[in-house]
Amino acid sequence: MASAQEGFNIGFKESVLVGRNFGLVRGITSALASLPSGLREKLVETEEKRINFRHLHESSHSVSTIDALKLFHNGMSRRHANTGNIETDIHSEDVDARSSDKNALDAYYDELRSLVLESPAISTEFRVE
Structure with missing residues (x-):
């Protein structure tokens, strides 16, 4: 029971x-x-970045709840299979070492973070407290 x-x-x-x-x-x-x-153009300076935001929007909204759960489960399973110890992976501070085992959903977040950091008119907090 404790293990579960x-x-x-x-x-x-x-x-x-x-x-x-x-x-x-x-x-x-x-x-x-x-x-x-007009407002979107003020916040996101280039057409290329606006297109990237639009693609990210469309792509992330095409993922159903069931698909998101499957992606999350597959990422956790892959991480556990690679090391045999899921707890070690979760608590690891070395992000680069885990990057190949990242959950597929993390790619959406990484792309958002990159786009926002390249768009100084958009301000948001990415840290977790």
Whole structure:
């Protein structure tokens, strides 16, 4: 029973972070997509970046809840298979060492973060407290 609880706790902790980050992707890109084009042009300076935001919006919204759960599960399974110890992976401070085992949903967040950092008129917090 203790082992099941430990597994639940670890999975829950990881899923909250991934879910929060994917929610940021959907929320921020939805907000930008709903803005009038003139305001969007003031916030995102180049057409190329606006296109990238639009593609990220469309792509992230094409992922159903079931698909997101499958992507998350596959990432966790792959991480566990690579090391045999999922808890070590979750608590690892070395992000580069984990990058090949990242959850597929993390790619959406990484792309959002990159686009926002390249768009100084958009201000948001990416750190987790």
